[in-house]
Amino acid sequence: MLQQIIALIVVAYFLARLFWQKQKGQIAAGEFVFWLFFWLFSALAIVSLKAIDRLVAGLGFSASGIQVLLYLSIAVLFYLLFRLRLRLSKMDQDLTKIARALSMKDNSK
Amino acid sequence: MKVICVIPAYNEAERLGPVLAGVAPRVDSVVVVDDGSSDRTAEIAAAAGVKCLIHPINRGQGAALKTGTIYALKQGAGVIVHFDADGQFRAEEIKKMIEPILAGRVQVVLGSRFLDRSNSGGIPRFKSRVIIPLARLFNRFFLGVKLTDPQSGFRALSAAATEKLDWRQDGMAHCSEILSLLARSGLPFEEVPITVVYHRFGQRLGGGIKIIRDLFIARLIN
Numbered sequence: 016m017l018q019q020i021i022a023l024i025v026v027a028y029f030l031a032r033l034f035w036q037k038q039k040g041q042i043a044a045g046e047f048v049f050w051l052f053f054w055l056f057s058a059l060a061i062v063s064l065k066a067i068d069r070l071v072a073g074l075g076f077s078a079s080g081i082q083v084l085l086y087l088s089i090a091v092l093f094y095l096l097f098r099l100r101l102r103l104s105k106m107d108q109d110l111t112k113i114a115r116a117l118s119m120k121d122n123s124k
Numbered sequence: 125m126k127v128i129c130v131i132p133a134y135n136e137a138e139r140l141g142p143v144l145a146g147v148a149p150r151v152d153s154v155v156v157v158d159d160g161s162s163d164r165t166a167e168i169a170a171a172a173g174v175k176c177l178i179h180p181i182n183r184g185q186g187a188a189l190k191t192g193t194i195y196a197l198k199q200g201a202g203v204i205v206h207f208d209a210d211g212q213f214r215a216e217e218i219k220k221m222i223e224p225i226l227a228g229r230v231q232v233v234l235g236s237r238f239l240d241r242s243n244s245g246g247i248p249r250f251k252s253r254v255i256i257p258l259a260r261l262f263n264r265f266f267l268g269v270k271l272t273d274p275q276s277g278f279r280a281l282s283a284a285a286t287e288k289l290d291w292r293q294d295g296m297a298h299c300s301e302i303l304s305l306l307a308r309s310g311l312p313f314e315e316v317p318i319t320v321v322y323h324r325f326g327q328r329l330g331g332g333i334k335i336i337r338d339l340f341i342a343r344l345i346n
Contacts, residue, residue, distance in 0.1 A: 104341050111187045111294050118157070118177040118191055 019061050026058045060084055125202030127151045127222055130195075132188030133209035137164040144172040146215030147207060155195055156209070157188040165209075185277075186291060186298025193286055205280045213278045214319050221280040224314045231285035231311040234271065234303075235278030235318035247322060259300075262336065267304035271315060275299045278318050285311050297338040304339075 033054065037047045060067060067080030076083055129151040133140055140156070148154050156169035160182035169176035177191055189206055196204045203222050207213055213235070224230045237247060238256075247256075259274035277299060281289065288309045293301045306313060 100341065107294065108292065110181070111183045114160075114179040114181055114183050115187070115191045115194070118179050119195065 019064065022061045023058060026054050026061065030054050030058075125226060126153075126200055127203045127205065128196040128199060128201035129154045129205040129207050129218065130157065130189060130192030131155070131207050131209050132157045132159055132185050132192060133161065133165045133169070134159040134182060134185070134188070135161045135163045135165060136209040137161070137168050139211040140165055140168045140209050141172065143207075143209055143211050143215070144169065144174055147218065148172065148174060150215055150218045151205060153199065155192045155199075157192040159183060159185070159188040184294035184298075185296060186301075187294035189298060190291065193281075197283055197286060202283055203280055204283065204286055206277060208277050212320050212322060214321070217278075217316075217318050218280075221278065221316055221318070224316070225280055225282050229312070230314045231282045232289075232306055232313035233280040234273065234313060234315050235276045236271070236273035236315040237276060237318060237320045238272040239315055240317035247320065263300060263303060267300060267307065269303040269307045271303065273315070274303070276318070285309075293338055293342060295334070295338055297335040297342070300335055300339060301342070 030051075033042075033047065033050050036042045042050075064080055067084065069080075071078065071080045071083045078086075129147050131140075131143065131147070131154060133156050136143075144154060144156070154172075154174040156165075156174055156176045158166040158169065158176055158178045160179045166176050166178055175195070177195060179188060179191065193204055193206075203225050205218055205221060207215075207218070217235070221233050221235060224233050256274060260271070263269045263271065263274045279302070288311060289302055289305045291298045291301045291305060
């Protein structure tokens with residue numbers, strides 16, 4: 016119970032930060048919605064641990080609900096890392112385009 | 125037909141001068157692309173009286189080659205030669221590299237370090253026995269290209285071929301990408317034996333793995 020309360024406090028902190036960032040205009044609307052749903056889903060998962068335990072057992076997993084959530088979160092993290100890598104590659108290509116345009120324009124001897 | 129030689133250079137001030145002295149008399153013009161060097165590469169190129177484009181930051185050999193190639197096309201090049209700045213290729217071999225294109229036999233000529241074994245003696249043993257055969261296998265099975273030299277940077281392209289071979293790899297993976305594009309394009313090509321003088325080891329096994337990673341990511345984002 017205490018662990019759930021601590022986890023909920025952490026989620027509340029991140030939600031508050033998210034709203035603060037939105038108010039300051041530091042994140043785009045799409046990103047705000049993504050993280051809002053992410054943290055709300057996390058809070059829901061925390062308060063429904065018993066139900067998740069039953070669901071996981073019903074699906075035939077030997078692990079408890081919290082363990083399955085942990086595995087899922089690792090999978091999500093890997094996916095996000097992969098997306099980040101793709102985005103970096105795209106930015107790399109854009110950097111090259113800028114460097115090329117500059118070299119053609121006035122940075123030549 | 126106007127022949128322009130594109131030479132990407134990154135911190136090659138030490139070797140660039142003699143390379144330019146050898147190349148310049150053999151082509152109509154030379155374009156050096158200084159890829160964000162921190163040494164006097166651009167000054168050496170300017171002193172040699174050749175065109176020098178400067179990338180403000182280092183973007184990799186593939187990116188520099190592309191910049192020079194786009195510029196060469198704008199200058200009305202009929203044949204574009206890709207040549208290294210570190211002096212590992214021989215300028216006198218440019219003639220036999222461009223001859224098949226000038227004669228109208230092919231659109232692309234690739235230099236090969238392995239067609240004439242007597243020319244490839246200087247290649248480090250680990251490279252010739254392990255890295256190159258692995259690269260050859262990779263090219264054959266994953267890119268669909270069967271060539272004797274999987275990673276040669278000495279090539280000549282007709283202007284028409286250059287427009288079809290639109291490589292996007294900024295780093296060393298451009299070599300494999302060009303071969304892959306060539307295989308898919310159906311452009312006629314020829315391999316010509318070249319001589320390589322090794323001043324440094326060049327592409328290592330880690331570099332090869334990075335090339336595969338870059339090609340994989342490129343497939344996903346493009």
